[in-house]
Amino acid sequence: MTRRGRISLIATAVPVVIIALLVIFWNWDWFIPIVDSRASASLGHKVTIKHLHVSLGRVTTVRADDVVVANPAHFPKAAPLASIHRLTVSLNIIDYIFHGRTVIPAIDLDGPVIDAVATPQKQTNYAFKPTRPAAKPAPPPQIGALTIEDGKVHFVDPALKADVHLAVHTEAATGIVAAQHQPSQIAATAKGTYNHQPITGTLTAGALLNLRNTTAPYPVDLALANGATHVTLVGTVQNPLHFAGANLRLTLAGASMADLYALTGIPIPATPQYRISGNLAYAKGDIDFTDFHGVVGDSDLEGNIRENPGAVLSDGKAKPVVHMDLTSHHVDLNDLGGFIATKPGGTHEPGISPAQRAAVAKSEATHANLLPDKPFNLPKLNAANIYLHYKADSIVGKSMPFDTLTANLTIVNGAINLHPVSFGIGTGRVSGDIALTPQPDKLIHAVATIDADNVNISKLMNATHVFKGGGLLQGKASLNATGNSIASWAGNGTGGLALYMTGGNLSDILVSLSGLEFGNALVAALGLPRQTDVHCFVGDFALNQGLFSTRTLLLDTGSSLVRGGGTVNLKTEAINYRIDSKPKHFSIGSLPAPINIGGTMKKPSIGPAKGPLIERGAAVVALGIVAAPLALIPTIQFGAKDPHVCQALVSEAETQSRDGRPGQAPLGTTPKAARALKVPGAKPAAKPHAPTLTTRQLNQQQLQRSH
Incomplete structure (x- = not known):
């Protein structure tokens, strides 16, 4: 072979050999x-x-x-x-x-x-660094x-507080995914803990690659259980990556709506068992939960909620902002206990186990105080800014005189404002403004003013299930206190309470029992329609560092003149009170001893003052030994001349209010109210002396006249 031929053979053979070697030994791992x-x-x-x-x-x-x-x-x-x-x-x-x-x-x-x-x-x-986009990004x-x-x-x-395991796989489409004509779907199951509560869940949704497809709705079927909270979400989303065009049905159910804080970031007070269902949508950064209906305990609830989870506030900080418009057609006030830091619901609540009923009953029986002392949670209050309008068309509940409720509530940077909150009572209303402002050391400064306008006495009396009555009550109350619960506010607060009423009537049993008129009380207790007219009622009370004291308490009726005095220590809940009643008519079977009220607010003790009662009781026994009919003599009262001091008391309070003397004026008493308190046969207040008398002096003068 020539030299040229050998070179040509080698030139041909080498590439072939190299290719053969590459084929034999090629490894993509290179x-x-x-x-x-x-x-x-x-x-x-x-x-x-x-x-x-x-x-x-x-x-x-x-x-x-x-x-x-x-x-x-x-x-x-x-x-x-x-x-x-x-x-x-x-x-x-x-x-x-x-x-x-x-x-x-x-x-x-x-x-x-x-x-x-x-x-x-x-x-x-799992945080990925964003890559710099290309000058001309590829499709x-x-x-x-x-x-x-x-x-x-x-x-x-x-x-x-989460530790969750998920199992994920794809499978042939079924259910709502198959209905969307998609060949496959993603399925996932979850199990673990979230917020220290067990969590389980299942998800069926369209194929992951269809998340970018905005031409066909993306189907979702989610069921989640976190502790006692159950969530279902069923429907479609037109643009899943931006959660736009959502047509989803959200259902929430659980033991307490307070548990939703971990899932939603919205602080909600504790409630009884609940179940609500509505439409969920997302638009322009807002999550809308609209047209929802449901039940909370024995109450119904419906309305709309809009949340912007990342709203930028005026200070440049981001915080969820929530707007709520809620309505209840039928509400049991027991279900709203969590809003005033008491336990919501009660042993009557449906769906709770016998063990839970026993626990609720035990808690109510063993709690020493009547006023709620559970602290408010300030960090949760500051978790979101909330604007709420709530309306209840009908209110029920044991011993609840309220008929309707309307409230406008805002929580902004942890500060709560009720402006106003209003309860309808018959044809009247109790309304007020309440401001709760966070302070250092987890305390809250509370300022409240409450007005009562034409409150029907019959509604209040019917709530006792014992007494009856009629008439319209007016009044005003105020509170200024710092604490972290209702009990602490009452225990150190200052303010006052003033109530007045003219005309109307009360069940005679109420007045008769205050004077131990056993004969008359027995007749009323038998259900006979005995009522007594109210000529005048004035109550003026002061609150000073938790001590609730009486400045004036006068009830002038057609049968008796009742005065009261004493204190209630709201810090210890101890009661030290005395009620004196003088009949205004000839009465047999009466032992008119003063009534002493002691004990605590939760367990009051009521009984006659021992001294006066023993004296009259001894006379009854002594005369009874001589001749039984004579035993009635000490119980016969010929009546006290009615001094009609109602107008004088109001005039005095009015003058003190103009003079600005703190701690003396009944709150809210106006010249119009003073004129309204005139009763038939009443003498005009002496001028100029009567208006300048102190309440104590005036009461002493009238007591002397009654004797």
Whole structure:
């Protein structure tokens, strides 16, 4: 062979041999460093692949084995962020070469595992660094199908008190997904703990790749249970990534709406068992829960809620802002106990177990005080700014005289304002403004003014289930206190209470019992229609550092003249009170001893003053030994001349109010009220002396006249 021939043979044979050697010994793993580098730069996390396999063709299949996505540098040692046993991707090479399109007919994830972890220092291993966008971004890839086999997700976040495991896979479409003509769906189950409560859940939704598809609604069917709270969400979303065009039905049910704080970030007081259902939508940053209806304990609830979870306030800080417009057609005030820091519901609440009923009854029986002493939670109050309008068309409840309720409530930066809150009572109303402002050391400064206008006495008396009566009551109250519960506000507060009424009537049993007129009381107790007219009622009370004292208490009726005096220590709830009653008519069977009221607000003790009663009782016994009929003599009262001091008392209080003497004037007494307090036969108040007399002096003068 010539030299030229040998060179030509070698030139031909070498490439053939090289190609043959490449075919025999080729290993796609040689390209792993390049793939690892490009993937790591794209994700901002170190990516490693153990093996790489490629099947060339019009549609080229690339398979990567044992893919691992590491945690960020300096992250505490833990399982890697993600690992995939086998990742298979199909690529349409022809489309890319001739049309410049990235077409991926299929992606298959076999055994993916994700460990998403947050530390107590609020570091996370799942935060990805944003990549700098290209000057001319390429169109997104077209992906045909995504399948997941035996996927697992583990989520841990100490701040949320969460440790949740999810199992994820894809399957043939069923239910609402099949109804959307989608071939496959993603299914997931959850189990673990959230907010220190067990959590379980199931999710069925459209294919993950359809999340970017805005031409067809994306179906969702979610059921979640977190402790006693159950959530279902069923429907479709037109643009899932932006949660726009939602047509979803949300149902919430549980033991207490306070448990929703962990899920929604909205602080809600404790309630009885509840179940509400409504429409959920999202638009322009707002989450809308509209046209919802449901029940809370024995009450119904409906309305609309709008939340902007990331609203930027005037100070530049972001905080959820919530607007609520709620209505109840039928409400039991027992269900609203959580709003005043008492236990809502009670042993009557439906659906609770015998053990729960026993626990509620035991709590009510063993709690020493009547006033609620549960502290308000200030951090929760500051979690969101809330604007609430609430209306109750009908109110029921044991010993509840209220008929309707209207409230406008705002919580802004932890400060609560009720402006106003109004209760309807018959044709009258009790309304007021209440402001609760956070102070250091978890305390709250409370300022309240309450007005009673034409309150029907019959509603108040019927609430006692014992007494009856009629007439219209007027009044005003105020409170200024600092504390962290209703009990602490009452125990250190200052303010006052003034009530007055002219005309009307009271059940005679109420007045008769105050004078121990056993004969008359017995007649009334038998249910006979005996009532006594009210000529005048004036009550003026002062609150000074928790001591509730009487400045004036006068009840002038057609049968008796009743005066009261004493104190109630709202800090200790101890009662030290005395009621004196003088009959205004000839009465037999009366032992008119004063009534002493002692004990505590929760367990008062009521009984006659021992001294006067013993004296009259001894006379009854002595005369009874001589002759039984004479025993009635000490019980006969010929009546006290009615001095009609009501107008004088109001005039005095009015003068003191103009003079600005603190702690003396009955709150809210006006010249119009003074004129309204005139009664038939009353003499005008002496001028100029009567208005300048103190209440104590005036009472002493009238007591002397009555004797």
